[in-house]
Amino acid sequence: MEATFTDLNTPARLLLGPGPSLVPPRVLRAMATPTIGHLDPAYLSVMDETMALARYVFQTQNPFTLVLPGTGSAGMEAALYNFIEEGDPVLVCVAGYFGERICEMVTRARGDLRRVDAPWGQVVTPAQVEAALKERPAKLVAIVHGETSTGIAQPLHEIAEVVHRHGALLLVDTVASLGGVSVPVDEIGIDICYTGSQKCLSAPPGLAPITIGPRAEEALANRKSKVQSWYLDLTLLRKYWGPERVYHHTGPANMIFAMREALRIVHEEGLEARFARHAACAQMLYEGLEEMDMSMLVAPEHRLASLTTVCAPAGMDEMAVRKRLMAEYNIEIAGGLGVFKGTCWRVGLMGHSARPENVVTLLGALRKVILQ
Ligand SMILES: *Cc1c(COP(=O)(O)O)cnc(C)c1O
Numbered sequence: 001m002e003a004t005f006t007d008l009n010t011p012a013r014l015l016l017g018p019g020p021s022l023v024p025p026r027v028l029r030a031m032a033t034p035t036i037g038h039l040d041p042a043y044l045s046v047m048d049e050t051m052a053l054a055r056y057v058f059q060t061q062n063p064f065t066l067v068l069p070g071t072g073s074a075g076m077e078a079a080l081y082n083f084i085e086e087g088d089p090v091l092v093c094v095a096g097y098f099g100e101r102i103c104e105m106v107t108r109a110r111g112d113l114r115r116v117d118a119p120w121g122q123v124v125t126p127a128q129v130e131a132a133l134k135e136r137p138a139k140l141v142a143i144v145h146g147e148t149s150t151g152i153a154q155p156l157h158e159i160a161e162v163v164h165r166h167g168a169l170l171l172v173d174t175v176a177s178l179g180g181v182s183v184p185v186d187e188i189g190i191d192i193c194y195t196g197s198q199k200c201l202s203a204p205p206g207l208a209p210i211t212i213g214p215r216a217e218e219a220l221a222n223r224k225s226k227v228q229s230w231y232l233d234l235t236l237l238r239k240y241w242g243p244e245r246v247y248h249h250t251g252p253a254n255m256i257f258a259m260r261e262a263l264r265i266v267h268e269e270g271l272e273a274r275f276a277r278h279a280a281c282a283q284m285l286y287e288g289l290e291e292m293d294m295s296m297l298v299a300p301e302h303r304l305a306s307l308t309t310v311c312a313p314a315g316m317d318e319m320a321v322r323k324r325l326m327a328e329y330n331i332e333i334a335g336g337l338g339v340f341k342g343t344c345w346r347v348g349l350m351g352h353s354a355r356p357e358n359v360v361t362l363l364g365a366l367r368k369v370i371l372q
Contacts, residue, residue, distance in 0.1 A: 011330060012330070013326070013330050013331065013332050014329075014330055014331045014332065014353075014358060014361060014362075015332050015348075015353055016331055016332060016333050016347055016348055016349065016353055016358060016362055017332045017333050017334040017346065017347075017348050018148045018176065018199075018307055018334050018346050018348045018350075019148075019175075019176070019196070019198050019199040019205070019348060019350060020198035020199070020204065020205050021198065021199060021200070021202045021348060021350035021351045021352055021353040021354075022202060022351070022352040022353045023202055023203065023204055023258075023262075023352065024202060024262070024265060024352045026261055026265065027202065027203055027204075027258050027261045027262045027265070028258070029261075030257045030258055030260065030261035031204070031254050031255070031257055031258040031261075032254075033254065033257045035253050035254055036253055037253075038247070038249075038250045038251035038253065039245060039247065043251060043253055043256075044245065046253075046256060046257065046260055047241060047251065047256065049260055050067055050256055050259055050260045050263065051065055051066060051067070051241065053260065053263035053264060053266070053267055054066075054067060054209045054211070054263060055211070056263070056266070056267055056271075057178060057179055057201070057209070057263060057266055057267075057271070058178065058183065058185045058193060058195075058209070058211045059182070059183065059184040059185055059186060059187065059271070060185040060186045060193075060211050060213070061186060062185070062186075062211045062212060062213050062214075063242075064211065064212040064213075064216075064217055064234075064238060065209070065210070065211040065212070066209070066210060066237060066238065066241040067207050067208070067209045067210075067241075067256065067259055068194075068207065068208040068209075068210055068232065068237065069206070069207065069249060069251075069252050069255070070206070070207070070208055070232075071196055071197075071198070071205050071206060071207075071208060072173075072175035072194070072195065072196025072197075072198075072199075072208055073101070073208075074208045074232065075173075075175065075194030075195065075196060075208030075209070075210050076101065076102060076105060076173060076175075076194065076208075077105055077229065077232055078194070078208070078210060078229075078232040078234060078237075079142075079171050079173075079192045079193075079194050079210065080102065080105045080106060080109050080111075080140075080142070080171070081105075081109050081227055081228055081229050081232055082220060082223075082227050082232070082233065082234045082235075083139070083140050083169060083171070083192060083216065083219055083220065084106065084109040084110070084111040084139075084140065085110075085223060085224060085225050086110040086111075086225065087110065087111075087112055088111050088112060088139045088140065089111070089112045089114065089136060089137065089138045089139055090106045090111040090112065090113055090114070090138055090139065090140045090141075090142065091114050091115070091116065091129070091132055091133065091136075091138040091140070091141045091142070091168070092106060092113060092114070092115045092116075092141075092142045092143075093115070093116050093118070093124040093128075093129065093141070093142065093143040093144070093154075093159075094115050094116070094117045094118070094124075095117070095118040095119070095120060095121075095122060095123060095124055095144070095147055095150065095152065095154070096120055096144065096147035096148070096149035096150040096152070096337075096338070097147075097148070097149035097337045097338050098144045098147060098148060098149060098173060098175070099115075099143075099144050099147065102142050102144070102173065103115060106142070109228065111140075114132060114136060114138065116128045116129060116131075116132045120149065120150050120338060120339045120340065121150045121151075121152065121297050121298055121309070121340075122152065122302070123152055123154050123155060123302055124143065124154060124159070126158040126159050126161070126162050129141065129159050129162050129163065130162045130166075133162065133163070133166040133168065134166075137166055137167065137168065138166070138168045139168060139169065139219075140168060140169045140170075140171055140192075141159075141163045141168045141169070141170055141171065142171040142172075142173070143156070143159065143170070143171070143172055143173070144172075144173040145172050145173060145174045145176075145177050145181075145183060146173075146174065146175070146176035146177030146180075146181065146304045146306060146307065147176075147304070148175070148176040148307055148337075148346070149336075149337040149338055149340070149346075150297070150298065150309060150340070151296075151297060151298045151303060151304050151307050151308055151309035151346065152298050152302045152303070152304055153177065153181060153302060153303065153304040153305075155302075156172065156183075156188050156190070157188055160188045160189045160190065161189075164189060169191040169192060169215060169216055169219060170188075170189065170190050170191050170192070171190075171191065171192040171193070172188075172190045172192070172193045173194065174193055174194070174195045175194070175195050175196040175199055175208075176199050176200070176304065176306055176307055176350070177195075177199075177200060177304060177306055178193075178195035178199075178200055178201065178209075179195070179199075179200035179201045179202075179266055179274065179351060180199070180200030180274070180275070180278040180305060180306035180349075180350055180351060180354065181200070181275060181278060181304065181305050181306060182271065182275050185211060185213070186213075189213075190213065191212070191213045191215050191216040192210075192211075192212055192213070192216050193210070193211050194208055194209065194210040194211075195208065195209050195210075196208055197209070197255075197258075197259055197262070199306065199348070199350045199351065200278070200306050200350045200351045200354075201259075201262050201263065201266065201351055202262055202265070202350070202351030202352040202353070203255075203258045203259050203261075203262035204255070204258055206252070206255050207252070207255055207256070207259050209259075210234075212234065220234060220235060231249070236248050262351075265352075275305075277354055277355075278305040278306055278349065278350075278354045279305045280356075281305075281349045281354040281355065281356060281358075281359050282303065282305040282306075282308060282349055282354075284356060284359045284360075285308055285347060285349060285359050285362075285363070286303075286308070288359065288360075288363040289308075289310050289363070292363075292366070292367060292370065293313065294310050294311060294312070294313060295310070295311055296308060296309065296310055296311075297309040297310065297311055297340065297344060305349070305354075306348060306349060306350045306354070307346060307347070307348050307349075307350070308346070308347045308348075308349070309336065309340065309344050309345070309346055310344060310345050310347065311343060311344055312343060312344060312345060313370070316370070318335055318336070318342060318343065318344070318345060319335060319342075321345075321366070321369050321370065322334075322335060322345070324369045325362075325365055325366070325369060328365070328368075328369070329361075329365040329368075329369075331361070331362055331365055333345050333346065333347050333348075333362070334346040334347075334348075347362065
């Protein structure tokens with residue numbers, strides 16, 4: 001072969017998009033720990049500690065809490081496929097791009113899909129869910145907590161009450177929020193909840209923590225058919241993560257080392273302090289953007305601290321601004337999705353990225369780019 005291949009030399013970016021977020025050096029060092037076998041007693045205790053730390057972040061006592069190999073979408077697929085059998089009635093609350101993705105997966109799982117829709121940038125109301133369930137009961141109701149395409153934080157307490165009163169299971173996507181905004185799984189009564197490693201937890205992409213409550217465990221035990229996906233079959237996965245330690249897949253040891261360290265950082269900081277830091281950084285960002293005459297897309301009471309959608313000034317080429325931010329300042333932010341494509345930016349202040357110095361750097365760079 002003629003070609004020569006240089007050392008890997010990608011730039012270090014300031015990651016302020018909707019994920020991945022900056023990974024703390026401690027997590028990268030943990031990841032470089034020598035690989036060990038997936039049934040090595042030393043690895044098994046790392047798995048146990050990772051599960052305990054995941055329970056802390058989910059604010060749950062659920063014994064059935066583990067970390068899936070795969071990104072946030074693997075969490076979504078596991079959450080849906082394990083609880084849907086052919087023809088099961090499923091209600092999905094859709095207020096953005098990831099709600100749509102859930103619908104697509106429900107259909108592929110051969111569930112009988114119904115949906116309630118809210119306009120992008122708004123929340124789904126308990127009354128909408130109630131009306132839909134009165135019209136037709138569902139086995140499962142799925143909803144996104146932090147909708148990354150719009151920057152809304154979906155209120156969950158009242159919807160959970162409605163869902164349970166109608167005898168359904170509540171499934172919540174917290175990929176963009178867990179670890180940055182409080183999601184008290186047990187207090188709300190969420191039955192199935194998953195997240196991703198690379199957003200507010202600030203580990204590299206590739207893992208999806210998931211937790212399953214007692215009602216959902218029972219539903220799983222009562223399945224009549226096998227889960228379509230062997231790889232994401234939670235019953236099999238639990239036999240590897242639980243006391244039986246039955247081989248299922250080769251545990252991605254270095255990824256789990258990274259996850260454990262990222263969760264340990266969350267635990268050291270403490271959830272309350274972490275949520276307060278995310279809220280304070282988001283507030284700083286809103287104020288800085290407003291000073292530049294830009295307005296947030298979402299009403300203040302529904303904003304997701306970890307992800308802000310902001311309208312670009314009228315007539316401005318939003319993509320050109322993003323390109324300059326990256327080329328000249330090494331900063332990554334994202335453009336709008338779906339109905340906000342071409343008119344908005346999405347700024348993530350997630351996990352290790354949510355620090356005042358990063359907000360100031362972004363605001364300064366944005367000012368330069370917009371004024372020139
Ligand atoms: C990012 C994201 C996902 C998908 O996660 P991947 O890691 O990209 O597979 C799902 N839901 C929400 C709300 C997200 O923000």
